[in-house]
Amino acid sequence: MESRLVLVTPEEARAAIAAHLLPTDVDARLGDIILAEHQVAAARRVASMLTNYGGALLADDVGLGKTFVALAVARAYERVLVIAPAGLMAMWRGAIGRAQMEADMMSYEALSRGPPVTRSTGQLLQQPSRRRVAQPIARPVGQPAMPPAIVILDEAHHARSVTARRYPRIAALTGSAHTLLLTATPVPNRLDELRSLVALFLGARASTMSDAELAPLIVRRTAATVPGAILPAVAEPRWIEVADDSACLGALQRLPPAVPPADGGDGGALLLLGLVRQWSSSRAALTAALKRRLATSLAIGDSLAAGHMPTAAELRAWHVADESMQLAFPELVATPLSACANATVLASSIREHRDAIERLLATLAHTPCPDADRADALRRLRSVHRGERIVCFSEYSATVDAYWRHLRALPGVARLSAGGGEVASGRMARADVLDRFAPDGQRVTRSRRIEEITMLVTTDLLAEGVDLRDATVVVHLDLPWSPSRMEQRVGRARRLGSAARVITVYAMRPPAPAESVLSLERRLRHKIEIASSAVGRSASVLPPLAGATRAHAHEEHASPERGFVMPSLSRSERRSSVVDRIARWRGCRELGDGRGDPTDASAIERGVPAINDGLPSQQVPATMVEAPVAGWLAVATINQQDALIASVGDRVGSDPSLLAQACSYAEGDSVPCGIRGHAAIQAAACDALRHAAACGAAAMIDPVGSALSDDLRLPPKRGAAASVLARVHRTLSLAAAHDRPRMAALAESARRVVSGRLTAGMEHRLHDLMRTIPDDHTWLAAVAALDPGPPHATPGYQLRAIIAFGPGLPCRAPATPS
Structure with a gap:
């Protein structure tokens, strides 16, 4: 459909770019809290990412106020669940009260202890602790609550380990909800930990994403990059x-290896590393660790004497407190010795390790602390x-x-x-x-x-x-x-x-x-x-x-x-700095205040309508400014997602460093617009649309893409999705002729389930259905019941606003779209 380039002032063009990229408006007043400008900007961007991706990671520097940003975003949702460390529950209750909001709360510790959800439905099995400023809604004990619409994970690095007991329970809670992760330190040790967090809303595909592909999902600013945010x-x-204590370190390194539990493998290196860390902390920490190690050796020895070898879980049946130890009956709690190595060798190793610890403890007691x-x-x-x-x-x-x-x-x-x-x-x-x-x-x-x-x-x-x-x-x-x-x-x-x-x-x-x-x-x-x-x-x-x-x-x-x-700056920080810069353009005049010049735009309209594809007609604000290098900065809608793209010299794309350079040039001074200027803007518009068309054709913008797309290519879906598609194909091929129309409709719904947003919780749910429903027809109906309905997105691409820049804006021949 037709679109018209309309010549506007640079201020209006910049405001139009900001309005398209950051369309969500956020009220700065949150209960009795007034959000700072940088918090409003973060809330605006997080809200957009939640809409586009189903999740976001807010990794702002410690001290910039992530809690209130999260609550500002969450107030738009009907049911809010906050998951946080137990020690922060009081802080969150106070913040929720100040924001005059309602929210359910659960702790990571509670999620580690017991299953609060059923994975097949994602519903709560117990009522979380609740802080409400209004009258609390009564709910019978044990009655399942409605699934949350948004889940906020504070200090989200506590959910980084997929092998932890809490992870599948968190995944079940976030299965159909938007997920907002809050942590200033999302990568404590390895990049895989960041991927595990992102998998809560992107599923298994997150496991192969690079840091460049993860960057569009992260809002990260430091105090140095946030105007007006003054941190010490x-x-x-x-x-x-401190005094040298290397003699003690040498004694630790000479300790004979410990005998691990029946299922513990060889933990000698990890045990030594733990003791070294406690030694470097204090003599008291080392002594306490050695006493615990001695108690464990005694427990294993007693169990071995009774003809059993305990596992790590069974050792926990022995309660150790200070210097006392409460023993369980090894005959009742331990694994039979028949599954273990030679009892004589094990007993000798245990005695050797125990004697060495006792000698070391005696030495420490008689040396200066x-x-x-x-x-x-x-x-x-x-x-x-x-x-x-x-x-x-x-x-x-x-x-x-x-x-x-x-x-x-x-x-x-x-x-x-x-x-x-x-x-x-x-x-x-x-x-x-x-x-x-x-x-x-x-x-x-x-x-x-x-x-x-x-x-x-x-x-x-x-x-x-x-x-x-x-x-x-x-x-x-x-x-x-x-x-x-x-x-x-x-x-x-x-x-x-x-x-x-x-x-x-x-x-x-x-x-x-x-x-x-x-x-x-x-x-x-x-x-x-x-x-x-x-x-x-x-x-x-x-x-x-x-x-x-x-x-x-x-x-x-x-x-x-x-x-x-x-x-x-990391890729995430560069992206955030670009967004913050564009957010400052929102205060400029919007298009339509009389300053635009559509009547003077006839020279730049020719050639543009033919290459706007599949989207409604509109006026496209366009302008030109002075810069030392030729290029342009534009917003284009690609497959229903607004994306910022740029060209500087011979580079074109959405790399954060390229966008930052183009944004800087786009803030240049206005230049008189003549025929040559009109031609330059038209050429820039054609270049931008050609790039947008290439992005759409190559699926560079995912259906869950976001503003500032950064050419995001999500990895193909794997795991549960592949298994579901294979079983759907098999079920259809085996269906009776009279039943195929009904089965085909169910199969189409099942395909939509796995082609949409697959969170880790949804993948767990699909795995459960695969495992627990043997009948193919019943299974297909159960999967189809998860279908959110046909997508509303309309493929296509269209220019929304553009700023051309260059030294004197030399005239180029209008580009013809391929």
């Missing part, structure tokens, strides 16, 4: 030197940062307890772990500890000076979702296995609204020579680089390499390295 800077992390020196280092640090609030994180509660024993006499010091909080005067509730340590972050009145807490020693219980903006110093008491945990720790203090200009970061150096520590640091830095390439990273999280400050380090590490150097 993060100073380069620094090591805290380094924990006191580490606590003294914190005392000195407190003197350096007098008047500031310091939060110290550790993975292990034993480490927190050890520091607390040495620091508890100091005024203003508290500890906090899963067991609760404590100050010098006694036990204290977690909420009271947080109120005294971070009154601004907890939105409470400051305590009297004598009651204030200025140093908080805590486990990673507080490393997620808690606002500690009052803190200006963060101390890593140990190096966690995942660098994302270190970023989360720093993010507790680096928040919007913080009065601090700089967050100072320290890390306790592992107590061994640099040669022994470098491998751990290299492993962490490698993980940092993987995460940075996929989603970016906001700040340095590790101090300089050990070799940079230790005289006896390897020569290759003797250079004056100054910490991890931030890589260039």
